[in-house]
Amino acid sequence: MKLTLRIWRQAGPADSGRMVAYEVPDANPDMSFLELLDVLNERLTLEGDDPVTFDHDCREGICGACGVVINGQAHGPRERTTTCQLHMREFSDGDVIDVEPWRSVAFGVVKDLMVDRSGLDRIIRAGGYVSVNTGSAPEAHATPVPKPIADTAFDNATCIGCGACVAACPNGSAMLFTSAKVTHLNSLPQGAPERSERVLNLVEAMDAEGFGGCTNTGECTNACPKGIPLDSIATLNREYLRASLGRK
Amino acid sequence: MTFFKLGDDIADTRAPDVPIEQRWDKRRFDAKLVNPANRRRHSVIIVGTGLAGGAAGATLAEQGYHVIQFCYQDSPRRAHSIAAQGGINAAKNYRNDGDSVYRLFYDTVKGGDFRARESNVYRLAQTSTQIIDQCVAQGVPFAREYSGLLDTRSFGGVQVARTFYARGQTGQQLLIGAYQALSRQIDAGNVEMHERTEMLDLIVVDGRARGIVARDLVTGQISTYLADAVVLATGGYGNVFYLSTNAKNSNASAIWRAHRRGAYFANPCYTQIHPTCIPRSGEYQSKLTLMSESLRNDGRIWVPKKAGDTRSPDQIPEEERDYYLERIYPGFGNLVPRDIASRAAKNQCDLGRGVGPGGLGVYLDFADAIRRLGEDKVREKYGNLFEMYDRITGEDPYKVPMRIYPAVHYTMGGLWVDYDLQSTIPGCFVVGEANFSDHGANRLGASALMQGLADGYFVLPPMLGNYIASSKFDKVTEAHPDVVETVNEATGRLTKLLSINGERTVDSFHRELGEIMWDECGMARSEDGLRKALGRLPELREEFWRSVKVPGTGSQVNQSLERANRVSDFLELGELMCVDALHREESCGGHFRVESQTPDGEARRDDERFAYAGAWEFGGTGEQPILHKEPLNFDYVHLAQRNYA
Numbered sequence: 001m002k003l004t005l006r007i008w009r010q011a012g013p014a015d016s017g018r019m020v021a022y023e024v025p026d027a028n029p030d031m032s033f034l035e036l037l038d039v040l041n042e043r044l045t046l047e048g049d050d051p052v053t054f055d056h057d058c059r060e061g062i063c064g065a066c067g068v069v070i071n072g073q074a075h076g077p078r079e080r081t082t083t084c085q086l087h088m089r090e091f092s093d094g095d096v097i098d099v100e101p102w103r104s105v106a107f108g109v110v111k112d113l114m115v116d117r118s119g120l121d122r123i124i125r126a127g128g129y130v131s132v133n134t135g136s137a138p139e140a141h142a143t144p145v146p147k148p149i150a151d152t153a154f155d156n157a158t159c160i161g162c163g164a165c166v167a168a169c170p171n172g173s174a175m176l177f178t179s180a181k182v183t184h185l186n187s188l189p190q191g192a193p194e195r196s197e198r199v200l201n202l203v204e205a206m207d208a209e210g211f212g213g214c215t216n217t218g219e220c221t222n223a224c225p226k227g228i229p230l231d232s233i234a235t236l237n238r239e240y241l242r243a244s245l246g247r248k
Numbered sequence: 249m250t251f252f253k254l255g256d257d258i259a260d261t262r263a264p265d266v267p268i269e270q271r272w273d274k275r276r277f278d279a280k281l282v283n284p285a286n287r288r289r290h291s292v293i294i295v296g297t298g299l300a301g302g303a304a305g306a307t308l309a310e311q312g313y314h315v316i317q318f319c320y321q322d323s324p325r326r327a328h329s330i331a332a333q334g335g336i337n338a339a340k341n342y343r344n345d346g347d348s349v350y351r352l353f354y355d356t357v358k359g360g361d362f363r364a365r366e367s368n369v370y371r372l373a374q375t376s377t378q379i380i381d382q383c384v385a386q387g388v389p390f391a392r393e394y395s396g397l398l399d400t401r402s403f404g405g406v407q408v409a410r411t412f413y414a415r416g417q418t419g420q421q422l423l424i425g426a427y428q429a430l431s432r433q434i435d436a437g438n439v440e441m442h443e444r445t446e447m448l449d450l451i452v453v454d455g456r457a458r459g460i461v462a463r464d465l466v467t468g469q470i471s472t473y474l475a476d477a478v479v480l481a482t483g484g485y486g487n488v489f490y491l492s493t494n495a496k497n498s499n500a501s502a503i504w505r506a507h508r509r510g511a512y513f514a515n516p517c518y519t520q521i522h523p524t525c526i527p528r529s530g531e532y533q534s535k536l537t538l539m540s541e542s543l544r545n546d547g548r549i550w551v552p553k554k555a556g557d558t559r560s561p562d563q564i565p566e567e568e569r570d571y572y573l574e575r576i577y578p579g580f581g582n583l584v585p586r587d588i589a590s591r592a593a594k595n596q597c598d599l600g601r602g603v604g605p606g607g608l609g610v611y612l613d614f615a616d617a618i619r620r621l622g623e624d625k626v627r628e629k630y631g632n633l634f635e636m637y638d639r640i641t642g643e644d645p646y647k648v649p650m651r652i653y654p655a656v657h658y659t660m661g662g663l664w665v666d667y668d669l670q671s672t673i674p675g676c677f678v679v680g681e682a683n684f685s686d687h688g689a690n691r692l693g694a695s696a697l698m699q700g701l702a703d704g705y706f707v708l709p710p711m712l713g714n715y716i717a718s719s720k721f722d723k724v725t726e727a728h729p730d731v732v733e734t735v736n737e738a739t740g741r742l743t744k745l746l747s748i749n750g751e752r753t754v755d756s757f758h759r760e761l762g763e764i765m766w767d768e769c770g771m772a773r774s775e776d777g778l779r780k781a782l783g784r785l786p787e788l789r790e791e792f793w794r795s796v797k798v799p800g801t802g803s804q805v806n807q808s809l810e811r812a813n814r815v816s817d818f819l820e821l822g823e824l825m826c827v828d829a830l831h832r833e834e835s836c837g838g839h840f841r842v843e844s845q846t847p848d849g850e851a852r853r854d855d856e857r858f859a860y861a862g863a864w865e866f867g868g869t870g871e872q873p874i875l876h877k878e879p880l881n882f883d884y885v886h887l888a889q890r891n892y893a
Contacts, residue, residue, distance in 0.1 A: 129428035137385035144396030
C-alpha cells in the first residue's frame with residue numbers, strides 16, 4: 001500500500017507545531033499503525049531527520065500508553081481498538097491519513113504526538129483507592145459481593161487511562177475516566193466507607209486539572225477502547241449529588 | 249575454548265535452619281525492627297512500578313519510610329505487569345479439592361524442574377493466601393460466582409483449581425490495585441514519584457548500594473538520587489530477543505548496570521517460551537502477542553502431514569493432518585506443559601510442515617469444539633481472545649483455524665538474591681521478575697503475579713527494615729568521588745552513543761541480536777550454535793559502538809537514545825546468556841540442550857552435575873565472567889524426571 005501520512009510535528013511545548021506530510025510507499029495491510037510509524041522512523045533516522053516521537057509500550061491494547069488522533073478520531077476508525085491494535089488493513093491504498101496528538105487544554109504536548117496526561121494520575125491520587133494498608137485485610141471470603149455488582153465494578157475497572165475520552169470530548173472533559181473509577185470503587189462494599197469523600201475529591205481534582213465540563217455528547221464512550229458505558233457518568237452524577245447533600 | 253572462570257561456591261545464609269514451614273516466621277522474628285518514629289528518616293529508592301515495585305512502594309510508604317520511586321513510562325499504571333492475562337495462584341483451597349500450601353510449594357518446585365530454592369518457594373506458597381485477601385480489600389474485581397464468592401480455575405501443570413482471575417485481564421486488575429495503593433501514598437507525600445525517568449546506573453559507595461543515576465526522559469537532565477537502600481523492580485529481559493511478548497520498552501539496563509557494579513546474575517539462560525502466540529506477519533514486526541494458554545483446553549493443534557503443503561486448511565482432509573501433540577503425548581495431548589508444546593511446534597516447522605508466512609506457525613483449530621459445544625458456548629469462553637486474534641490478523645477464528653507459534657514470554661533468570669531478596673551488593677534488593685528466586689528453570693502459569701505481589705507486599709518490607717535497622721548510614725553527598733564517577737560514566741556513555749553517527753539504526757542492531765539469540769539460544773540450544781553465537785556477539789557489539797546512528801541530542805525527548813542505551817546492555821547480556829547456556833550441559837525446564845535428551849527426544853536433566861543455580865559475577869569489560877555455584881538441596885520434594893507421555 002502507498003500512503004501519505006500528515007503528521008503533527010512539534011519540537012516541544014514552546015514550539016507552535018505544524019502538519020508535515022510523509023509518503024510511505026511500502027505499507028503492508030498487516031502492519032499495526034505503530035509499526036507503520038516505526039517504518040517511517042527508521043527511514044527518517046537514516047535520512048538524518050528527526051524521527052516522530054510517540055508514546056507506546058505494551059502494543060497489545062492494555063497499558064494505555066499509546067493513542068493518537070487519526071483522521072479526527074481518537075485511536076482511529078475501528079471501534080473499541082487502541083492505536084497499537086489498529087491495523088493498516090482498515091485503510092486503502094492511496095489514502096491520506098492525518099495523525100495528531102490528543103488535543104485538550106489539560107494535556108499539553110510534550111513533543112510531536114506525545115502529550116502530558118499526568119492530570120489523570122492526580123485525579124486518582126485524590127481518592128481513587130480504598131484506604132487499606134498492606135496486611136490489614138480481612139479474609140477474602142468475609143464479604144461476599146453479588147456477581148452483578150462485581151461485574152459492574154470490573155467493567156469500569158477495565159479503563160486503561162489512555163485519555164481518548166478526553167481527546168474525543170468537545171469540552172475536553174475527563175468525566176468518563178473519573179466516573180469509571182467512582183463506579184468501580186463505589187459499587188463495591190470495600191469502597192463504601194469512603195464513598196462520599198471519594199466522589200467529591202475526584203470531581204474536585206478533575207476540575208482543578210482544567211478538564212472541561214460534561215454536556216452528555218457521548219463522544220467519550222464512542223472513542224473508549226474498553227467500552228466504558230455512558231451510564232457510568234450517570235452513576236457519577238448520582239453519587240456526587242448524594243454526597244453533596246449528605247455533606248451539608 | 250571456555251568462556252568463563254570458575255569461582256567459589258555461593259550459599260544463601262539467610263534462611264534459618266529450622267523445618268521449612270517455620271523458616272519464614274523465624275526469619276521475621278529474628279529480623280531487626282526499625283522504630284516507627286525513625287522510619288521517616290530513612291529513604292528507599294524503588295525502580296519500577298509493576299506488581300513488585302508498586303506493591304513495595306505502597307507498603308514501605310505505609311510503614312513510614314520515605315520512598316523515592318521511578319518509572320520510565322508516563323504513569324506508574326503502565327508497567328508491563330498490566331498485560332498478564334490468565335490469573336494468580338493462591339493456596340486458599342476454597343474448592344476443597346485437596347489444595348494446600350504444601351501442594352502449591354510442591355507443584356512449583358516440580359514445575360520449575362528442580363532448579364529453584366526450596367525455602368523461597370515454600371514462603372511464596374505461604375504468602376499466596378494473604379495476597380488474595382489484600383487485593384480483595386483494595387477493590388480488585390476478581391471473578392465471582394453467583395454466591396458472591398470468588399471463582400477459581402485450573403491452569404497448566406496442576407490438578408487443583410487454585411487460580412483466581414479477573415476475566416482475561418488479571419494482571420491489569422492487580423496492577424491497578426497496587427497503583428491505587430501507591431497513588432494514595434504519593435498523595436500523602438510519603439512517595440516521591442518520578443515518572444518518565446529512567447535509571448542509568450547504580451551508585452555503590454563503600455560496597456553498599458546508596459543511590460542511582462537517572463535521566464529525565466523529557467528534559468534529558470541526568471541527576472543523582474541518594475538513599476539508604478535501592479530496590480530494583482524492573483522486570484525481565486525477554487526483549488534481548490527483540491521479538492517477545494514484553495512491552496516494547498521493557499529492558500534489562502537497571503539489572504545489567506547493577507550486575508556490572510557487583511550483583512551476581514543467576515541462571516540467565518532460563519527463558520520461557522510460550523507456545524500460543526500470534527505468529528509474526530512480516531519484517532516490520534515489532535512485538536508478539538500472547539494468546540492465553542487456556543485456549544489449549546478446547547483447541548486442537550495440527551499441521552499438514554506433507555511438508556510444504558500450501559493448501560488452505562479447509563482443503564486439507566482429516567487423514568492428511570497430523571495432530572502431533574495428541575499423537576506423541578496421548579496422556580496429556582494438547583495440554584502438555586509450555587516448554588514441551590513450544591519445542592514440538594518448532595520441530596514440526598523445522599520439518600517443513602509449518603503453516604502461514606515463512607512456514608513459522610501451526611494450526612490451533614476450534615472446529616471440533618464448535619461442533620461439540622456450539623459456537624455460542626465457544627464465544628462465551630473465548631470470545632475476547634478470538635476478537636483479539638481477529639483484530640491482529642484479520643482472520644475469523646470461528647471459521648479459519650488460528651495460527652500460533654511460540655514466543656519469548658518470561659525470564660526465570662535474574663539477579664541472584666538471598667532469602668532476604670538482597671543481591672550480592674548490600675543494600676541492593678531485587679524483587680519480582682528481575683530476580684531469579686522462585687521459578688527455577690520453568691515458571692508455572694499464574695505464578696508470576698503471585699511472586700511479584702508476594703515480594704512487594706509481604707517479603708521485601710520486613711527484610712528491608714532488617715537491613716536498615718542493622719546498618720549504620722554515613723551521609724553520602726553528590727560530591728562523593730564514587731558518585732561523581734558513576735555520573736560521569738553514565739553521561740559519557742550517552743555522549744558516546746550520540747557522537748558515533750554511523751549508518752545503522754538501533755533497531756537494526758536489536759533485530760540482528762534477536763535473530764542470533766532466537767536461533768542459537770532459543771527453544772533448542774546446541775554447543776555448536778552457542779559457540780557460533782559467542783563468536784558473533786562480540787563482533788556485533790563492536791559494530792554497534794562503531795556504526796550506530798542515534799539522531800538528535802541528549803537534552804530533549806530522544807527515544808532513539810533511550811533505545812540505543814538499552815540495546816547496548818542487551819548486547820552484553822545476550823553474551824552472558826549464551827555462556828550460561830553453553831556451560832549448562834543438561835536440559836531442564838526452558839533450557840533445552842540438544843545434546844541432553846532421551847532417545848525419544850525429551851529433555852534430560854543431569855542432577856549429578858547441575859543441581860545448582862549458576863550465579864555469574866561480572867569479570868570486567870571484555871573479561872570472562874566468573875561462575876559461582878549455589879548447590880540446591882531438595883530435602884522435601886524428591887528429585888524426579890518429569891514425564892508427560
